[in-house]
Amino acid sequence: MAEVTLVEAVAMALGRAMDEDPTVLVLGEDVGRDGGVFRATEGLLDRFGPARVRDTPLAEGLIAGMCVGLGAQGFRPVAEIQFMGFVYPALDQIVNHASRLRNRTRGRLSCPMVMRMPMGTGIKAPEHHSESVESMFAHIPGLRVVIPSTPSRAYGLLLAAIRDPDPVIFLEPTRLYRAVREEVADDGAAAELDCCYVMREGSDLTLVTWGAMTRETLAAADALAEEGIEAEVIDVATLKPLDEETILDSVGRTGRCVIVHEAALTAGFGGEIAARLAEKALLSLAAPVRRVAGFDTVMPLPRLEDAYLPGIDRIVAAGRETVRFQ
Amino acid sequence: MNAVDRFEEGSPSWPVTRYLDKGGSALQDIPSALDDRQTLAALYAAMVRTRTFDQKAVSLQRTGRLGTYASSLGQEAVSVGIGAAMDPADVLLPAFRDHGAMLWRGVTMTEILQYWSGDERGCDYAGPREDFPVAIPVASQAPHAVGVAMAFQLRGEKRAALCILGDGATSKGDFYESINACGVWNLPAVFVINNNRWAISEPVAMQTAAETLAQKAVAAGIAGVRVDGNDVVAVRHVVGRALEEARSGRPQLVEALTYRLGDHTTADDARRYRDDAEVSARWQEEPVLRLRNYLVARDWWSKADEEALIRQVREDVDGAVEAYLALPPQPPAAMFDHLYAVLPPSLAAQRALLEDGDG
Numbered sequence: 090m091a092e093v094t095l096v097e098a099v100a101m102a103l104g105r106a107m108d109e110d111p112t113v114l115v116l117g118e119d120v121g122r123d124g125g126v127f128r129a130t131e132g133l134l135d136r137f138g139p140a141r142v143r144d145t146p147l148a149e150g151l152i153a154g155m156c157v158g159l160g161a162q163g164f165r166p167v168a169e170i171q172f173m174g175f176v177y178p179a180l181d182q183i184v185n186h187a188s189r190l191r192n193r194t195r196g197r198l199s200c201p202m203v204m205r206m207p208m209g210t211g212i213k214a215p216e217h218h219s220e221s222v223e224s225m226f227a228h229i230p231g232l233r234v235v236i237p238s239t240p241s242r243a244y245g246l247l248l249a250a251i252r253d254p255d256p257v258i259f260l261e262p263t264r265l266y267r268a269v270r271e272e273v274a275d276d277g278a279a280a281e282l283d284c285c286y287v288m289r290e291g292s293d294l295t296l297v298t299w300g301a302m303t304r305e306t307l308a309a310a311d312a313l314a315e316e317g318i319e320a321e322v323i324d325v326a327t328l329k330p331l332d333e334e335t336i337l338d339s340v341g342r343t344g345r346c347v348i349v350h351e352a353a354l355t356a357g358f359g360g361e362i363a364a365r366l367a368e369k370a371l372l373s374l375a376a377p378v379r380r381v382a383g384f385d386t387v388m389p390l391p392r393l394e395d396a397y398l399p400g401i402d403r404i405v406a407a408g409r410e411t412v413r414f415q
Numbered sequence: 416m417n418a419v420d421r422f423e424e425g426s427p428s429w430p431v432t433r434y435l436d437k438g439g440s441a442l443q444d445i446p447s448a449l450d451d452r453q454t455l456a457a458l459y460a461a462m463v464r465t466r467t468f469d470q471k472a473v474s475l476q477r478t479g480r481l482g483t484y485a486s487s488l489g490q491e492a493v494s495v496g497i498g499a500a501m502d503p504a505d506v507l508l509p510a511f512r513d514h515g516a517m518l519w520r521g522v523t524m525t526e527i528l529q530y531w532s533g534d535e536r537g538c539d540y541a542g543p544r545e546d547f548p549v550a551i552p553v554a555s556q557a558p559h560a561v562g563v564a565m566a567f568q569l570r571g572e573k574r575a576a577l578c579i580l581g582d583g584a585t586s587k588g589d590f591y592e593s594i595n596a597c598g599v600w601n602l603p604a605v606f607v608i609n610n611n612r613w614a615i616s617e618p619v620a621m622q623t624a625a626e627t628l629a630q631k632a633v634a635a636g637i638a639g640v641r642v643d644g645n646d647v648v649a650v651r652h653v654v655g656r657a658l659e660e661a662r663s664g665r666p667q668l669v670e671a672l673t674y675r676l677g678d679h680t681t682a683d684d685a686r687r688y689r690d691d692a693e694v695s696a697r698w699q700e701e702p703v704l705r706l707r708n709y710l711v712a713r714d715w716w717s718k719a720d721e722e723a724l725i726r727q728v729r730e731d732v733d734g735a736v737e738a739y740l741a742l743p744p745q746p747p748a749a750m751f752d753h754l755y756a757v758l759p760p761s762l763a764a765q766r767a768l769l770e771d772g773d774g
């Protein structure tokens with residue numbers, strides 16, 4: 090079994106999917122010869138040729154819209170948007186078409202397509218390369234929004250996303266692309282979509298997070314453990330549709346919850362989770378639900394990005410206060 | 416008049432293909448494959464059918480039995496010519512005013528009415544299963560045509576994607592991005608611009624300073640041609656040839672010059688922004704009478720033929736309306752039915768609210 094990074098796991102899953110299913114196509118800017126600016130499509134052009142691995146013109150609306158046409162024709166396009174900050178021209182296609190073609194034709198046409206894109210801060214990238222706007226997609230009916238947090242999860246979730254009959258927004262945290270190596274078997278086994286993953290068990294506190302913030306959150310849980318606080322850490326993994334059962338079950342046991350995300354606080358996905366807890370778990374709660382999130386500021390340029398990112402300290406402090414709340 | 420005139424026959428480098436003049440006289444030999452009674456009578460019948468259906472739809476809207484509707488009055492030749500030029504195996508990606516093409520391809524009047532009444536089931540065509548539903552966000556259907564054409568190319572199929580757009584749509588990035596990509600990949604796609612001179616209240620001169628819309632093909636490195644969109648013979652011929660070219664890997668842009676004789680939609684009042692005199696003048700160029708005059712002059716169309724056609728078309732339209740009005744409504748919970756291939760269990764509770772009828 091190979092030890093791979095998250096970005097290598099993505100490439101592995103893409104290769105596997107293309108191998109298994111001739112209708113799987115990879116397209117996007119610089120995905121061919123260059124193997125993608127992050128190398129997520131490295132080696133695919135050589136293995137599968139330029140018909141199935143396409144460098145596209147520089148036009149995000151086109152990329153997303155083409156996927157709708159290809160999907161309706163029975164292909165399974167996997168498009169790469171070079172950075173999340175450049176997905177906005179594609180939103181028209183994603184929101185107005187991909188998410189609803191099945192619905193508006195009563196199932197006659199559908200869009201099995203995956204839009205992959207790097208997200209988030211933490212790699213000192215230029216302006217517009219660091220945002221996290223997952224909640225924007227999570228608001229759109231008909232989409233799936235998936236964010237892996239480890240190499241093995243990236244491999245399994247991406248395979249599941251490609252095999253899924255509906256459009257999937259697959260967000261890859263750049264901060265995790267090369268952060269760790271993990272043994273991942275290229276066995277074609279998909280990971281389950283539409284469910285949360287419990288990364289650490291604990292009975293005093295529930296920490297809910299996703300994507301890159303799983304790292305800081307796990308580190309915060311370790312720090313809290315040294316203070317005698319055992320935190321359960323939940324990786325949401327699929328934001329939409331949300332597996333609220335796992336979260337409600339955990340909070341039902343711990344009675345205390347902190348939600349951690351990198352995206353700006355207001356209208357971030359943490360608000361949705363907090364609302365579900367207020368609706369369905371209020372009587373289990375022993376303390377107010379707290380959110381540790383990015384600030385409601387424009388994402389700063391790299392020199393201030395560390396100051397923006399919710400750090401371990403903030404998570405630990407929020408966890409501690411939540412547990413001490415009387 | 417104003418700069419709209421730039422879009423008349425004007426440009427010598429972008430000639431307009433035309434066989435029948437305004438009065439229906441042949442200006443040149445009609446392509447032999449089209450110049451027979453059966454072919455031309457079928458085109459004529461389809462235009463009459465489209466116009467009759469259109470008028471009925473507008474009156475249904477006026478009497479509260481249909482939602483907002485986009486009439487194709489005056490543009491029947493563009494739509495019917497496209498429908499007739501396509502192979503059944505090609506795929507149509509229409510805008511929202513292309514009833515003639517859709518009807519020709521086997522979408523039923525009942526389905527079109529059902530859609531414009533506000534019922535998604537009207538897009539589940541029993542006929543052309545691969546055709547796209549109407550696109551409401553202007554020009555957004557253009558990139559879909561790229562994907563469809565790429566699918567044909569990947570499978571080595573001799574089929575083409577045909578995308579219809581308005582003149583207003585040519586101002587959007589989607590349009591350029593799509594013709595450009597087709598040029599890069601030699602995709603089997605044809606884009607037909609229904610240049611009806613107006614985008615709601617904006618004349619085409621407000622969309623572009625270009626002399627023609629066809630010349631936008633130059634920037635994409637694909638072929639661009641102009642055709643008289645009120646001459647169904649010319650549309651049928653030019654689009655037919657464009658489709659043949661496209662199926663051989665040469666994407667095409669066709670600008671069809673026509674005129675929107677009606678309001679933008681039933682929710683619009685065009686008198687707010689254009690003169691009646693302009694519209695009356697344009698009535699002299701409309702496509703249906705033009706072809707009838709030709710047919711009559713050739714002795715291919717009699718009064719009895721006309722009466723029989725009108726009777727038949729009215730019967731069909733009335734039958735379609737009757738079927739439409741008798742359609743049972745969708746149950747409210749149906750809004751969940753095709754959201755995903757399989758409804759995520761997490762949505763079951765929301766769906767249940769509608770099933771219990773207390774939502």
Ligand SMILES: Cc1ncc(C[n+]2csc(CCOP(=O)(O)OP(=O)(O)O)c2C)c(N)n1
Nearest residue numbers: 512551552553581582583584611613614615
């Ligand atoms: C992207 C977008 N912007 C605005 C509208 C509202 N709108 C509907 S039709 C229309 C004009 C379209 O003009 P044109 O492309 O020439 O087509 P036509 O209506 O003349 O057939 C506008 C502005 C829309 N549907 N989509």
Ligand SMILES: [Mg+2]
Nearest residue numbers: 581582613614
């Ligand atoms: Mg127009």
